[in-house]
Amino acid sequence: MDLISHLFFALLLYQRFDIWLFIGAVIPDIDKIYTYPKKRFRGAGSHTALGELPFGAILLLASASLSIFYPFLTSLTFGMLTHMLLDFITGETGPFRPFATERVDFNWPIKAKIIIGIFLWGAGLAFYGGEIWSFAKSVIQ
Amino acid sequence: MELRKIGYSIRDSLMPFAVKVNPSYISYLSLLSTFPILFTNNPLYQAAIIFFALFLDSYDGFIAREHKMESRQGLVTDLACDRYSELIIFIKNPILLPFVFLNIVLSIMNLRKGWHILPLRHAYMVYLVLAALM
Numbered sequence: 001m002d003l004i005s006h007l008f009f010a011l012l013l014y015q016r017f018d019i020w021l022f023i024g025a026v027i028p029d030i031d032k033i034y035t036y037p038k039k040r041f042r043g044a045g046s047h048t049a050l051g052e053l054p055f056g057a058i059l060l061l062a063s064a065s066l067s068i069f070y071p072f073l074t075s076l077t078f079g080m081l082t083h084m085l086l087d088f089i090t091g092e093t094g095p096f097r098p099f100a101t102e103r104v105d106f107n108w109p110i111k112a113k114i115i116i117g118i119f120l121w122g123a124g125l126a127f128y129g130g131e132i133w134s135f136a137k138s139v140i141q
Numbered sequence: 142m143e144l145r146k147i148g149y150s151i152r153d154s155l156m157p158f159a160v161k162v163n164p165s166y167i168s169y170l171s172l173l174s175t176f177p178i179l180f181t182n183n184p185l186y187q188a189a190i191i192f193f194a195l196f197l198d199s200y201d202g203f204i205a206r207e208h209k210m211e212s213r214q215g216l217v218t219d220l221a222c223d224r225y226s227e228l229i230i231f232i233k234n235p236i237l238l239p240f241v242f243l244n245i246v247l248s249i250m251n252l253r254k255g256w257h258i259l260p261l262r263h264a265y266m267v268y269l270v271l272a273a274l275m
Contacts, residue, residue, distance in 0.1 A: 013179055053224055054249065057242045060228070064235035074235075081232055085225055089172075095221035099249045102217040106169060 001090050003029065005117045008124025010082040017131040020072045024063075024079020028056065028087070052097045056084045090116060161208055164201040164215055168222040171197035175226040179233075188269040191262050194226055213252075220248040220258075227261055237265075 001009075003026060010025040011017065028051035050056060060077050067073035087093055090113055092105035108116075125132075171194050178190045201219060205211045224245050231237040240261055250256035 013176070015180075053221065053245050057224075057228070057238075057245050060232075061238050061242050064232075064238050067235060077235075078232060081228055085229070088221065088225055089169075093221075095217065095224070096245075096249050096252065100217065100252045102214060102252075104165075104214070104218050104221055106165070 001086050001113070001117060001120075005120045006083050006086055008120040008128075009086045010079045011124050011128050012120070013082050014075065014078050016075075017128055017135065018072075018075040019135070020075035021079040024076035024081075025083045027059075027076075027080055028083045051084055051087055052093060053084070053095045054097075054099055056080065160204065162204065164205040164210055165218045167197055167201035167204060168215075168219045171195075171201065172222040172226050172229075175229045178230055184269040184273040188266050188273065191230065191266040191269070195262055195266070198223060198226075217252065220251060223258075223262075224248055230262060230265065237261075 006025045006029070007022050010021050014021050030050070050059065060080060063073045063077040063080070067077060088095065088104070089106070090108060092103055094101065094103045096102070174197060175190065175194045178187050181187060181190075198219070201215075205215055224241065227241045227244060228238075231241050240259065244259050244261060247256055247258045251258055
């Protein structure tokens with residue numbers, strides 16, 4: 001799914017606006033952000049191993065452990081988990097990559113993915129649009 | 142392996158009927174059914190949500206066995222859905238995350254060598270019920 005859907009999905013599940021949540025929701029796609037300006041995608045549904053269970057869980061574990069000392073990491077951890085979840089639900093992933101090569105895909109028709117995206121954008125904006133707007137305004141000022 | 146077969150036969154005898162659908166969709170439904178746990182703090186509700194997810198998790202295996210649809214792809218889907226489901230349940234209790242990580246390692250070993258996986262959600266459900274009753 002696209003980044004905005006990831007952000008709204010994280011927000012809807014966390015039920016609280018937090019910039020660290022957004023950063024966490026973006027981290028597993030860090031390679032894609034890097035490739036955006038160069039328009040060099042590695043194919044639809046591509047992932048680094050960071051977005052799959054084994055390495056993703058190591059990241060989650062590390063950030064959850066450190067959240068005892070740095071509370072903002074709780075939101076970051078949650079954001080990362082929701083990213084992994086949404087990609088697993090809607091796209092083709094290799095959940096145990098690189099230790100098992102099998103890929104899982106629920107074969108959603110493209111229309112269903114669009115509907116999920118519209119739902120996430122709509123619900124996210126409806127519930128948290130105000131908070132996002134006031135945060136954006138405070139950043140601009 | 143024998144213990145596992147006995148476990149399957151007991152669970153299968155409790156299942157009402159086998160609908161002919163792709164078992165992966167039931168695994169998927171089991172994962173989705175865990176989501177409401179993020180919206181409640183009541184231990185009894187949480188236990189009920191986990192119970193329903195566990196029922197669906199058993200049901201997918203039952204359907205696969207009944208309709209001879211067992212496959213490695215299905216096993217991977219089932220294991221991945223279970224691990225994600227555990228992550229959702231335990232994300233609010235970071236102290237339990239190492240066990241989820243252990244289960245991810247055990248899942249990989251299950252795929253390679255048939256190792257068993259810790260029944261984390263079952264144990265947590267029992268804990269929640271006890272916590273609610275006491």
